[in-house]
Amino acid sequence: MDFRGSEQSAHAPGHRAEMSLPNSARAAVKVIVVGGFGVGKTTLVGAVSEIRPLTTEESMTQAGAEIDDLSGIDSKKSTTVAMDFGRISINRELILYVFGMPGQERFWFLWQGLFEGALGAIVLVDTRRLEVSFDTIQYLEDFGVPFVVAVNTFPDTPPYPIQEIREALDLPEAVPIVPCKAPQRNSSKDVLLTLMRYLQSLATQENK
Ligand SMILES: Nc1nc2c(ncn2[C@@H]2O[C@H](COP(=O)(O)OP(=O)(O)OP(=O)(O)O)[C@@H](O)[C@H]2O)c(=O)[nH]1
Ligand SMILES: [Mg+2]
Numbered sequence: 001m002d003f004r005g006s007e008q009s010a011h012a013p014g015h016r017a018e019m020s021l022p023n024s025a026r027a028a029v030k031v032i033v034v035g036g037f038g039v040g041k042t043t044l045v046g047a048v049s050e051i052r053p054l055t056t057e058e059s060m061t062q063a064g065a066e067i068d069d070l071s072g073i074d075s076k077k078s079t080t081v082a083m084d085f086g087r088i089s090i091n092r093e094l095i096l097y098v099f100g101m102p103g104q105e106r107f108w109f110l111w112q113g114l115f116e117g118a119l120g121a122i123v124l125v126d127t128r129r130l131e132v133s134f135d136t137i138q139y140l141e142d143f144g145v146p147f148v149v150a151v152n153t154f155p156d157t158p159p160y161p162i163q164e165i166r167e168a169l170d171l172p173e174a175v176p177i178v179p180c181k182a183p184q185r186n187s188s189k190d191v192l193l194t195l196m197r198y199l200q201s202l203a204t205q206e207n208k
Helices: 004-011 041-048 105-115 127-143 162-169 185-207
Strands: 027-034 054-059 078-089 094-100 120-125 147-152 177-180
Touching: 027 041, 027 105, 027 127, 041 054, 041 078, 041 094, 041 120, 041 185, 078 105, 094 185, 105 127, 120 127, 120 185, 127 147, 127 162, 147 162, 147 185, 162 177, 177 185
Parallel strands: 027 094, 027 120, 120 147, 147 177
Antiparallel strands: 054 078, 078 094
């Protein structure tokens, strides 16, 4: 998938220089960031993006109080209603377009379109509320989108051995599970690199 065409309009007067792709760019790939409500998807996309991320955050209102489970994330004031979008250059040639999905089930009707053309996914999980990401993993498996799991570490997250998380999520050994601090650029970038390496290993296996 190549988005460069869609960015040519960025050369119109007034566009921000940061939106332009470097001339050295050879491949652009779409990846998605999924996971349950409030696990840190918007935070991760914002941390890695080298352009100002597009977000579709709406304030959480009293109307959602009965539906949105804020336990563990009670400082959360807004939620993604459509998607997050960011861009990161992995190297001079490879550009990733990163789409964060809404975590709340009532917006999942948008997912199918956002899955289109995605090469792979990051499933972000919060070990205090692992169950909120179960359905997203099922969704990816049903769609056949390869994924890695990133365990977002909040300040009060108790440490769990990776093997325990793997068993709780019922994931095969081959699926990488890595710890992550979503607000930290390097940590979130490492997760993307893990995904890229995993996709490469799957492609190599297929070509054997
Ligand atoms: N301390 C800390 N706070 C975090 C971390 N990741 C996310 N947060 C906070 O947790 C809350 C939820 O993060 P979001 O990035 O909005 O989560 P989300 O998955 O995009 O949420 P939805 O789009 O509503 O599903 C926000 O208040 C973030 O600032 C983290 O690693 N450490
Ligand atoms: Mg969000």
